[in-house]
Amino acid sequence: MEKIMEVNNLKKYFTLKGSLFSRKRILKAVDDVSFELYKGETLGLVGESGSGKSTTGRTILRLLEPTYGQILYRGKDISKINGEELRSIRKNMQMIFQDPYASLNPRMTIGESIIEPMLSHNLLGKKDAEERAFELLELVGLDSDYYYRYPHQFSGGQRQRIGIARALAMNPEIIVADEPVSALDVSVQAQIINLFKDLQEKFGFTYVFIAHDLSVVKYLSNRIAVMYLGEIVEFSTKEVLFNEPLHPYTIALMSAIPVPDPRAKDKRIVLDGDIPSPVNPPQGCRFSNRCFRKMDICDEVHPELVEINGHKVRCHLYSA
């Protein structure tokens, strides 16, 4: 398969301004994340709130400045480009946001929002751009008349369809979808997820699909990276990950997926406590304070990501 993106040792640190009584602190939102992206695949990024999955998604699209690391798009490092060069690469990579309402300009009609990038990147003339906007609206299952309406006149599911149409406008190669369905009703979620799938089959888009809902990710992804406190803790193909999860965190997450069978035995593993602060992560393994299989070494030594038959895991249980 063709590799279109390679992310190497990506770090994104935020500096929290010190107040009168505290020093400046560093929040390590993404800490040393590496992965590759192949054409036409869907890479799932899963994790709790605060695991750095959204930050990873935004940083690889350069909506955030990476602190360290390489982002190779078709062999070219885009982690440091700026200005015109960055703008021109943006049309190849689009993002679909979690809140479809807030991410649409309330003063622009749907059509204006969709054609704006086509005009500004000089891809099409006004007439052709409009024509394409009508097609896009129909493609995502909306009426082309919606072109003239404003975002507030739509329901959540419709807005997300608009968000998708907007992202497709420039025919991007990579689409990063940042929790695109978590704000929607479950019935609407299914429709939108199917839309994602159909569009990929039709146009061969490459998705980075960010979600905290494992069942959604399972349905769409080819490969899944599980993130915890800014790190990838497990990374494998969907089948392998769901059949034999290795990391205790992944095992706990899997056990939390609701099973649509009322008689199924509840074997849920409940993790104690919350995800620790990324300002002050635990010394050794970052998951150690909540792990149900914790060993002595976990407090001391930070585990490396090791590979076992193509299945990557960051846990001392497997490092020997």
Next chain:
Amino acid sequence: MAKYITKRILKGIVTFLITITLTFFIVRLMPADPATLLMDPRMSEAHRQQLLKDFGLDKPLIVQYFSFLRNLLKGDLGISFMQKRPVMDIIMEKLPWTLLLMTITQFITMAVGIPLGIYSGHKRGSLFDQIVNAVAIFGISIFVPWLGFTLLYIFGYNLAILPIGGAHTPGIDGGLEYFLDVGKHLILPVITLMSIYLANYVLYTRGSVIDVLSEDYIRTARSKGMKEMRVLWKHASKNAMIPTVTTAGLMIGRMVGGAVLTETVFAYPGVGRMIYQAVSQQDFPILQGAFIILALSVIIMNIITDILCAYLDPRIKLE
């Protein structure tokens, strides 16, 4: 849209009725008796009664109220105690000067303040932003008469390049000379007023731009690969204008009230100075007239502002 405007105008009329009613009764609550103020103390009690009767002040309050309304409808605001002339005439003499002064001030302040606020908000925390903020806060905190007198002292007295008061030089009328003369008289009052109004525009616009720039749709615009200047002027500024428009509407509405302190310092023959004089002379009809005109103007500007906001923000329901 038409329905929204009609509804808004009807609301405005109700507000106006309430305002003039309040104005009427507040003025009547004042401790001074108009007849005593109006007449010479050497006049007899019979004269006093006659005067009260002439002005209709012997009738019950409610009757007076309705005749007040009737006169108001005819554009009659009563007669000034001191000048013994119709209040309407006096106000109409002063209003053009005040409107001239205030329109120019507002126009310059908006033209300077809004772009300054937008850019400042965009460059939040930069040296430029800090300087703009400091100047704006300084301007709004300064004591107006002090600034006025200082400017007068420097430009009117020391350098003697600008007139020290009034709105025009008597004797010059007509032609370019008159135009320039009026302009010269405006410079110092406009500068003084700008120091107060500029901060309003700069700070409101700046704050609102900062808010808007953190909105998701700004991130979307950036992700679409829009140029930063387009993000700022097309996506952010237009959305950020709503608080600024509201503020501008309020300030423009109050414009006809003039600027009491500034007009007084510069002996500018506007509504503000008229109010100042009416207060010191207890000339109630003038005050009452000024309040009513002011209320009317504020109400009309509010209606215009609301309609403008509905246009600016399609989310405001036009019902």
